[in-house]
Amino acid sequence: MTPTAKTLVSIAALSAALSAAAVSASTAKDAAFAIPAVAAPQISVETLDSITRELSSDAYEGRAPATAGEDKTVAYIIKRFAEAGLQPGNKGSWTQEVPTLEITGSNYTPLTVKVGGQALSFAYGNDYVAGSYRAVPETRLADAPLVFVGYGINAPELGWNDYAGIDMKGKIAVILINDADYDAKDETGPFKGKRMTYYGRWTYKFEEAARQGAAGALIVHDTFPAAYGWNVVHSSWSGAQLFVQSADNGMSNTEANGWIQKPVAEAILKASGQDLAALTAAARQQGFKAVPLSATASFGFDNAVKKTVSRNVIGILPGKKRPDEYVLYTSHWDHLGRCNADKTGDDICNGAVDNATGIAAMTAIAEANVNAGAADRSQVFLAVTMEESGLLGSKFYAENPVYPLARTVGGVNMDALAPGSAARDIQATGGDKSELTAYVNRAMKDMGLYQSPEESTEKGFYYRSDHFSFAKLGVPMFALGRGSDLVKGGKEAGRAAAERYTVNDYHQPSDEYDPSWDWSGPVQDTALYYRLGRMLAMTTHWPNWHKTDEFRLIRDKSLSGK
Known part of the structure; x- marks a missing residue:
């Protein structure tokens, strides 16, 4: 399948390809609350490809906050959010201003x-x-x-x-x-x-x-x-x-x-x-x-x-039954802008994988939710600024929320969806920390996946993306993605690809769009994120952190005033 074709890929087809994969068994406590069935979404490859290609082009100069590159980025995201069928998410505005010091x-x-x-x-x-x-x-x-x-x-x-x-x-x-x-x-x-x-x-x-x-x-x-x-x-x-x-x-x-x-x-x-x-x-x-x-x-x-101003971009799909309860999707739009030039003289860190792919995935999820019809709860799509500066855009929103955190059920964060093969497994960053694990188990069962232990836990990935800004203020957030057991090449190929990106392309000018990319992996990731968010948006359950988790007490305090 060519990535430039306007093709909708059903995850049912991917599930068939993964039929031999082991399925993580649901634990007894998963049954303590009802998790609604969610139909397999149709994820637009064209959306993933076109948004990633556009946002990582040299015209955006690496999407540095508070630059002309930001202006283009924010305008483009608003355009795609509106085309997806979202509504402005901040009291009639698409943006939340973040006062910035450069x-x-x-x-x-x-x-x-x-x-x-x-x-x-x-x-x-x-x-x-x-x-x-x-x-x-x-x-x-x-x-x-x-x-x-x-x-x-x-x-x-x-x-x-x-x-x-x-x-x-x-x-x-x-x-x-x-x-x-x-x-x-x-x-x-x-x-x-x-x-x-x-x-x-x-x-x-x-x-x-x-x-x-x-x-x-x-x-x-x-x-x-x-x-x-x-x-x-x-x-x-x-x-x-x-x-x-x-x-x-x-x-x-x-x-x-x-x-x-x-x-x-x-x-x-x-x-x-x-x-x-x-x-x-x-x-x-x-x-x-x-x-x-x-x-x-x-x-x-x-x-x-x-002193200047950067912006978070916010879209919303209002819920049809409980519109004052919110499920959050987050992804950062920023990258490093102009950086150290490589040997060819290229000094634009385009951030194609990190994180034009995340914005593309979030937009594709918005499209899929609009096509499926409004969920019971409202779904908020938050494209944040200044992740590369220390998660500052998400931190600002979490501390100045448009939608109260006590009314935010939970959320899904998307960061760097690596092009390449679909996988047989997923990995959860941070391990089993909350009742969200039950939703992960259900999604894995439906998609024919298994969960493998998180690799490289010493790298602290849980503290390196925007979900952490919300977790430390009590909101349970999914932080997971494709594992390394690839359909094409297995674990050896998966680990080699991750190492290659980290060593050669991460935060470098070489993180650029490639028209020959295999989108089957990002499609799988996006479908997983859709399922998880849609499940939360269709249930009455308020997931919490496990009793021993460091974020439990702050969530209990938050929910007590819900």
Whole structure:
């Protein structure tokens, strides 16, 4: 089937191709509430192809927020939402304004470290990257003492505090990426073993360093625990950095945040009479004490500060029975804009897979729901901005919801639907966290799929997409997708394709549309997301997190006032 043909693909055909797949058995508790039957949708390949092709074209310049590329992107999404049959979702408007702070660094000095009577110099870009979250014209850190703070975690509920007994005022924290048991063989350990917790994410580490009063924070990059290479760090931290405006203009943050290459950290610690490997081993033990280094660091840069506005795009399909109860579909429209040029001189990070495909899938789901007729509950389609800047668009909506979170039943997030073969399995990011698992089991049974264990749990994918903004405020969100057991090539082919994208294309100019793509995999993903959302929209059930989950208490509090 050619992707340019205006073809509607029935998932019933895919299910037949997957008839040999094992089916995940429903658990006894799945039967505690009724899950309505949902007919197999018809997903438009033309919609998936045309939207992905359009949004990832050079005309959109990489879809950076608060640029001309945003204006084109927002206008195009509104056009496609309207054509799909949605209504404006924000009191007659298609958009929600997100007040944005854009800071672009320039004139970076080397990172100069004075230690043991010598001066070490490290180049911006190749050795370190940095930026400021503060709306100030320049950033200068001069001879700031360096302190190795292990994983930079303060977790009172675990009796763990890497900052215990140290005053960080005026100092720069040197922090390990991930958390203390990321390379465990299982999920046993204070930080869930190999499964990354939020304490392992770089965003948390900068937040905690600021709470501790540090002048700066430098994360030590290591490819495996970070889950991506230095090329991703370098590309992501190049050019304008975006934030949501705050009342204090970001002054509650550190003066500067950044990353250093692992060899840079090794050199600094060696000159300080320390060993990175030995300190890393010590940092994995509860009771670790921060280690002041006999070194100071200096670096600086200028900041071009601009206040502007970005936009979330919101469409709605009102419910026919309970229109004041909402099911949410989320997907981010933004990407990196212009980034580090590749060897051909191409400096546009087009973001075809990440995440033009997600917007395409969400629009195809809207079309399928309109064709099926309005569901009992309202369905909200939210295309968010600034995901690449730290989930900021979804965070802004979650904190300033158009539709109250207490009336939001749950939702489905879509991010980076890789072209290629359909699969025999699915993987749930974050594991079994809520009663949404029952809906997943039903969808797998209907589609002839099985669930395989989540791979690479140490990479913390649960904290790296927009569902997390809603989960941490209590809303149960589906975060899952195609597994690696591909119909064409099996697990070996699936894992190779994922590795190839991560190493070669993720956050690079090479993430571009290809007219030869196989759309069977994204069609399968989209049909799964449709089923899950439609089930929620047709039931009277209000799913909750499991009693032991970290988001349960906030959801209970939210629902108590529903």
